[in-house]
Amino acid sequence: xxxxxxxxxxxxxxxxxxxxxxxxxxxxxxxxxxxxxxxxxxxxxxxxxxxxxxxxxxxxxxxxxxxxxxxxxxxxxxxxxxxxxxxxxxxxxxxxxxxxxxxxxxxxxxxxxxxxxxxxxxxxxxxxxxxxxxxxxxxxxxxxxxxxxxxxxxxxxxxxxxxxxxxxxxxxxxxxxxxxxxxxxxxxxxxxxxxxxxxxxxxxxxxxxxxxxxxxxxxxxxxxxxxxxxxxxx
Amino acid sequence: xxxxxxxxxxxxxxxxxxxxxxxxxxxxxxxxxxxxxxxxxxxxxxxxxxxxxxxxxxxxxxxxxxxxxxxxxxxxxxxxxxxxxxxxxxxxxxxxxxxxxxxxxxxxxxxxxxxxxxxxxxxxxxxxxxxxxxxxxxxxxxxxxxxxxxxxxxxxxxxxxxxxxxxxxxxxxxxxxxxxxxxxxxxxxxxxxxxxxxxxxxxxxxxxxxxxxxxxxxxxxxxxxxxxxxxxxx
DNA sequence: CGCGCAGTTGATCACAATCAATTAACGTGG
DNA sequence: CCACGTTAATTGATTGTGATCAACTGCGCG
Numbered sequence: 001x002x003x004x005x006x007x008x009x010x011x012x013x014x015x016x017x018x019x020x021x022x023x024x025x026x027x028x029x030x031x032x033x034x035x036x037x038x039x040x041x042x043x044x045x046x047x048x049x050x051x052x053x054x055x056x057x058x059x060x061x062x063x064x065x066x067x068x069x070x071x072x073x074x075x076x077x078x079x080x081x082x083x084x085x086x087x088x089x090x091x092x093x094x095x096x097x098x099x100x101x102x103x104x105x106x107x108x109x110x111x112x113x114x115x116x117x118x119x120x121x122x123x124x125x126x127x128x129x130x131x132x133x134x135x136x137x138x139x140x141x142x143x144x145x146x147x148x149x150x151x152x153x154x155x156x157x158x159x160x161x162x163x164x165x166x167x168x169x170x171x172x173x174x175x176x177x178x179x180x181x182x183x184x185x186x187x188x189x190x191x192x193x194x195x196x197x198x199x200x201x202x203x204x205x206x207x208x209x210x211x212x213x214x215x216x217x218x219x220x221x222x223x224x225x226x227x228x229x230x231x232x233x234x
Numbered sequence: 235x236x237x238x239x240x241x242x243x244x245x246x247x248x249x250x251x252x253x254x255x256x257x258x259x260x261x262x263x264x265x266x267x268x269x270x271x272x273x274x275x276x277x278x279x280x281x282x283x284x285x286x287x288x289x290x291x292x293x294x295x296x297x298x299x300x301x302x303x304x305x306x307x308x309x310x311x312x313x314x315x316x317x318x319x320x321x322x323x324x325x326x327x328x329x330x331x332x333x334x335x336x337x338x339x340x341x342x343x344x345x346x347x348x349x350x351x352x353x354x355x356x357x358x359x360x361x362x363x364x365x366x367x368x369x370x371x372x373x374x375x376x377x378x379x380x381x382x383x384x385x386x387x388x389x390x391x392x393x394x395x396x397x398x399x400x401x402x403x404x405x406x407x408x409x410x411x412x413x414x415x416x417x418x419x420x421x422x423x424x425x426x427x428x429x430x431x432x433x434x435x436x437x438x439x440x441x442x443x444x445x446x447x448x449x450x451x452x453x454x455x456x457x458x459x460x461x462x463x464x465x466x467x468x
Numbered sequence: 469c470g471c472g473c474a475g476t477t478g479a480t481c482a483c484a485a486t487c488a489a490t491t492a493a494c495g496t497g498g
Numbered sequence: 499c500c501a502c503g504t505t506a507a508t509t510g511a512t513t514g515t516g517a518t519c520a521a522c523t524g525c526g527c528g
Contacts, residue, residue, distance in 0.1 A: 015349065060370075062374060064374065064378050064379075064460070067378050069373070069374045069377045069378040071370045071373045071374060072370075072373075083363050083366065083367075086356075086359060086360045086363055087360070087363060087367070089464075091367060091370065091464075091465055092370070114352060114355075114356070115249065115352055115353070115356070116352060117352055118348060118349055118350060118351055118352040118354075118355050119349070120352075121348075121352050121355035121356060121359070122320075122348070122349070122355060125320060125355070125359050125362075126320045126321070128359075128362065128363060128366060129317050129320055129321060129362060131366065132317065132362060132365065132366045132369060133317075133321070133325060135366060135369035135370060135372075135373060136294075136305045136306075136325065136326070136369060138369075138373050139303070139305045139306075139369060139372050139373055139376060140296060140298065140303045140305060142373060142376035142377045142421065143303045143376045143419075143420070143421030144298050144301050144303040144421060145298075146515070146516090147515075147516070178473090178474065178475090179474070179475065180474080185377075186377070187376065187377030187378060188516075188517090189516070189517050189518075190474090190475085191476090191477090191516085191517075191518080191519095192515085192516050192517070194474095194475065194476065194477090195476090195477090195516090196516095197475095198476080226298065230323075230325075231325055380483070380484090381483075381484070412505090412506065412507095413506075413507070414506085422484075422485090423484070423485050423486075424506090424507090425484090425485075425486080425487095425508085425509090426483085426484055426485070428506095428507060428508065428509090429484090429508090429509090431507095432507095432508080444493095
């Protein structure tokens with residue numbers, strides 16, 4: 001059984017029969033480990049299975065001439081390529097940030113159980129809708145906030161998402177990100193991302209040593225970022 | 235029967251029974267007209283029906299203190315609030331740009347037919363996935379392109395989407411947008427959006443008089459914008 | 469021990485925001 | 499039919515955020 005939080009989310013949808021629930025529990029899958037920077041899939045690939053993040057972080061990204069733009073991060077419990085069930089081709093690279101543990105579930109199995117049960121289709125659909133809502137927030141973040149609140153918003157979002165899968169400890173969490181990754185997600189240069197992080201530190205809103213981030217004044221950080229987490233829940 | 239292109243898209247999904255197809259054709263709906271600037275739904279609303287755009291344009295947007303950020307445009311054939319079937323609350327305002335004609339289809343009906351047929355669920359799911367792909371492109375657009383290619387990309391996207399529903403005439407199309415709307419979508423000031431449009435005109439890539447836009451050198455515009463339309467198709 | 473990468477810092481430059489006017493287009497009412 | 503108000507588009511001047519270029523530091527690792 002892939003990630004338990006994912007299973008719990010899927011099961012929480014009403015209308016699932018005992019059978020459906022059993023199909024979720026007994027989902028066939030193979031576990032695979034990916035090295036830092038390794039690509040699970042590249043733009044143009046047509047994966048034959050969906051990836052469930054069990055541990056670690058992934059990014060969806062594209063190399064645009066000189067810059068890299070990251071369009072999303074994926075954390076444990078996410079299925080970054082669920083849409084390939086309908087649109088087989090990956091539009092962007094899917095890369096492991098740091099080491100990650102991935103459960104691969106064959107398309108064939110998912111297609112089969114989804115075709116047989118409308119309730120299961122209703123359970124999986126929201127998994128893509130959540131990320132749609134996140135994309136909308138990113139558009140707002142990139143289009144309307146300047147560097148400081150923009151970076152703050154990203155941190156708040158990651159913390160909130162980690163919290164939902166139990167990976168946040170009192171405002172503290174671990175990320176494999178480099179400042180380059182943060183810059184690529186926020187559409188900033190590394191230099192400016194660095195300065196912005198320093199400004200957050202200077203204001204005593206966060207601590208960030210190595211791969212450990214601590215939101216020491218989470219409420220004030222969320223205020224600065226104009227962050228409201230409701231979009232992450234259903 | 236709401237928008238014919240939408241119906242055609244939905245019907246093109248394999249595995250639909252005669253019954254399913256009939257349910258699509260005979261979808262109950264009421265037609266409503268919205269005035270320029272009027273809101274179909276506001277942030278926090280819980281609509282009881284889904285809106286199918288029959289004519290005109292909508293924007294999803296949010297007033298952020300001083301600025302407005304538009305996160306998406308909707309054109310005929312789109313269902314901007316299909317996700318409210320799963321997440322009942324609107325996260326942003328849905329506004330009519332110019333006058334628009336909307337078909338409202340009750341949630342209750344959609345829920346009923348989707349609950350009974352897994353195939354229908356598979357037909358509607360991609361309607362949200364297309365917009366997810368569009369969001370990803372917007373993130374890249376806002377995060378990694380500067381004003382000129384950014385605005386060009388938006389124009390290319392709108393043209394390509396209109397083309398898919400037969401509303402593009404030899405590179406020419408009609409939009410009710412003001413330059414303010416374009417600016418709000420691109421994360422630019424009106425002044426700079428204006429200058430950027432003028433630069434596109436100066437380079438003889440577009441003509442834009444009143445509400446009529448003409449991509450007189452579409453290929454060169456797409457080159458400038460680094461636009462590839464594959465993300466709009468399935 | 470040295471190489472390389474991540475992070476930090478400083479100096480300079482450019483794109484785009486802001487502020488401030490001006491012009492054009494369009495309705496409406498006198 | 500013209501005066502007026504309103505909204506959209508245009509232009510110029512100035513300011514500032516964030517990019518770029520260029521060292522330099524500290525640390526982990528082979």
